[in-house]
Amino acid sequence: MSETNTRHDTVVVRRTYEAKPERVFHAWEDPALLQRWYTPGDEKWSAKILEHDFRVNGVKRIAFGPIGEPGYTEDCYYADIVPNRRICYSMTIARADTRITASMVTVELLPRDNRTEVVVTDQVALLDGGDTAADRERGWGETLDKLTAEIGRAT
Secondary structure (H helix, E strand, O other): OOOOOEEEEEEEEEEEEOOOHHHHHHHHHOHHHHHHHOOOOOOOEEEEEEEEOOOOOOEEEEEEEEOOOOOEEEEEEEEEEEOOOEEEEEEEEEEOOEEEEEEEEEEEEEEEOOEEEEEEEEEEEEEOOOOOHHHHHHHHHHHHHHHHHHHHHOO
């Protein structure tokens, strides 16, 4: 049997967008929009929404990763949604068939005049060395940076 270990960390990533909270919230709510921006990495990465039931007790499943390489699967369970203000969900990420993280994610949308500050807090259990807090922080940053372009396209 291989050795197991668990590390706990909290990752907080912030971005401010030139859009009102309703527009930012819609980018999380609409599966077509979400699929365009919700993945870390560069243009060599892609994402596919497998399921998106955006409601309390609903689920989100996304397959993502570098094109042509073994990817990741993200499974989420929505615990709380306050329209235009907050989204809370539990999330696991697996690489192939190996779960590498389990976490609780809170997305806060804070109005700032005609802008929105988004604060993502990811309280993560890092499983068996499959991920790191630094990798998670970088991934959230890359993902939220893509949201900037999407909000410009959102209607």
